[in-house]
Amino acid sequence: MFNFKEIASITLILFSIIDILGSLPIVIEIRKREGHIHSLKATIISGVLMILFLFMGNSILQLFGLDVASFAVAGAIIIFILALEMILDINLFKFDPHTSATGSVIPLAFPLISGAGTLTTILSLRAVYEVPNILVGIVVNLIFVFIVLKSSGYLEKKLGPQGFSVLRRVFGIILLAIAVKILKDNLLL
Secondary structure, eight states, X not given: OOOHHHHHHHHHHHHHHHOTTTTHHHHHHHHHHHSSXXXXXHHHHHHHHHHHHHXXXXXXXXXXXXXXXXXXXXXXXXXXXXXXXXXXXXXXXXXXXXXXXSTTHHHIIIIIISSHHHHHHHHHHHTTSOHHHHHHHXXXXXXXXXXXXXXXXXXXXXXXXXXXXXXXXXXXXXXXXXXXXXXXXXXTO
């Protein structure tokens, strides 16, 4: 059964984690280097990774003898660190523009859009929310990611460097609050 409140929460959480607007400088750099962005391919590959992890992530955890609550706490710690990275304007993810021999799909789909933070968040969300609502949240975010990838040139002109900085910090604060909520929900089990 679909729950609009859950869908809205999931969509916002994933939007903050994926942070496609905060990653726009990297997207623009890839577009300049490659000459174009494979927007649809990157979006589809990201979606497949997210959905596969949503359904198979539990099996992977069981293989290692872990429970979802423990993984959710670990995911919350990663989200907390990502939030600090965004708020403090530091980069833990090192992008090497010389390693992409496969075009713009690989650095965009993985690790930029559906990287470790996104996949961990999806499994953490599964500990709190219903799967159909998570699927809707994933699809809504993928649509937004596709739009942003397609319009990266336009967004580069409109937002400017200061706009990117403000967006990144605002979503960092939201992520910090989300990390605290996931920790609280899963530590009290």
